[in-house]
Amino acid sequence: MAKLAARRLRLVSFGTYLMSTSRSGAPSKFLDDAKETSRAVIAMIDEIRAEEGRLSQPVQILxxxxxxVLGMAHLQRGTKEGAAEAVLNFTKCRDICERIGHRIGTTVAESNISLSLAKSGQSRVDTKDNLCMYDTMYQHCLATSSESSPTSISIGIRLADALMKEQHVCKANRFMRRVLxxxxxxxxxxxDxxxxxxxxxxxxxxxxVVTVGDQGRQYHFEALRYTEGGTKCVVRGPIIQPRNEDSEQIYIMPVGQILLxxxxxxxxxxxxxxxxxxxxxxxLRSWVEEAGCFMVHFEDERLEPRPVRQEYLQIVFEMPELEDATDAAVCSKGSRERSSSGSDRGSPGPTHDDTSGMLTS
Incomplete structure (x- = not known):
């Protein structure tokens, strides 16, 4: 058991590392080391199972x-084959979690399976389902632990990401500020x-934001702040991918020249x-072609989404404080908002885009 305990520490360190690098877009280092450690732990546990017949819950959680960790290491290879291997390992993780009644671990594993299936080309990720799933997980963490636990923070990161992908930008900004x-x-x-x-x-x-130049060419900029009484906007750019801010310049543009x-x-x-x-x-969650303006979904839940022309909209650069900032529950409201915006069309502008239950990218 002493040897297993030592491997456990190494395993956890790899899990934390892989989780912290999963959003960087570049393959993580030490993938082979992470796989070797994971397989060694699994082999040791198999030996204990063969000798003793039953495993304690802490060992099963390990x-x-x-x-x-083995699934994350395979997934971060960045190939369809690696994603397919990840599915197999996350499935084993989920099955054990279900057997021992580890609810959060089960939900996280199912999320990782869905992501791996999508990256392997076998299915697509439904971002709306992810939003409700992570919201449920986070509320469960608050009920059983605290908002400061590593698990709560890790799941909070995923919840904020899901909020952003569904264009709940105001809520994501406030929520992530609280988590930070x-x-x-x-x-x-x-x-980390x-x-x-x-x-x-x-x-x-x-x-x-976007500006439209000669011959209809679009240029992307980062809006920084308003100036001159809100009639002009300070922007940085133009932005070229991969972005290099050192090569960009600061401009002051009339607000009428930028598109949200x-x-x-x-x-x-x-x-x-x-x-x-x-x-x-x-x-701003959608563009309503028939009205020629954006559909605004208000933070005040008493207000229905409304189409508003851009000249009556100003960018919010820093979200003002609200009471109950830690309340991230969005599922029921999100479902209602999706049904109310079913007629929206397209967009002319850019889209913004512990030891158990480890999350992938």
């Missing part, structure tokens, strides 16, 4: 960790989880009719 505050206070600014939350939060708070895009948080201003909407904050 076994789920081993299959989870908690992680910094409890775990410190240099903790805190660094990952900080990186994601910085990415979520960027606001991207889906995924930007806005505040309504200047309406002469429906004045009750002035000052209301919301997300």
């Amino acid at each position: 076994e789920t960790d081993a299959y989870s 505050e908690v992680s910094r206070r409890v775990h410190g600014a240099e903790h 989880l805190t660094r990952r939350v900080a990186a994601d939060y910085a990415r979520y708070t960027k606001r991207y 895009g889906v995924g930007i948080p806005v505040v309504v201003a200047g309406l002469r009719y429906s004045t009750d909407l002035n000052g209301k904050v919301g997300d």
Whole structure:
């Protein structure tokens, strides 16, 4: 058991490392080492099972960790074959979690299976289902643990990502800011989880716009702030992928020359009719072709989504404080909003885009 305990520490370190690098877009280092350690742990547990017949719950949880890390290592190879291998290992992880009643581990494994199936080309990920799933997982973590636990923070990262993918930008910004505050206070600014939350939060708070040049060519910029009484906007760019901010320049443009895009948080201003909407904050989630304007989904749940022309919208660069900022429940409201926006069309602008239950990218 002493040898197994030593392997456990190494396994957990690899799991934390793979989780922290899963969003970088580049293959993680030490994939072979992670696989070797995972397989060694699995082999040791198989020996214990053969000798003793039964395994304690802590050892079975360690076994789920081993299959989870092995799945992550295969998935981060970045190939369809690796993703297919990941499916097999995440499935074993899920089966053990179900057998021992490890609910969070089961849900995380199922999420990882769905992601691996998508990357292997065998299915597609439904981002709406992911949003409800991670929301349920996070609420369960709050009920059984605390918002400062590593598991809660890890799942909070995934919930914020799911919120962004469904264009719940205001909620994602506020929620991630809260997660960052908690992680910094409890775990410190240099903790791997805190660094990952900080990186994601910085990415979520960027606001991207488009200008249209000669011959209809589009140029992408990052909007930084308004100036001259809100009549002009300070922007950085043009942005070329892969992005190199050192090569970009700062410009001041009249607000009429920039186009907003889906995924930007806005505040309504200047309406002469429906004045009750002035000052209301919301997300741009779709473009309504028939009306020639954006559909704004307001944070105030008493307000139905409304089409609003761009001249009556201003970018929200920093989300104002709200009470109950930790409430991330979105499933029932999200379902209602999806049904109310079924007639929306397209978009003319850019789209913004512990030891168990380890999450992948």
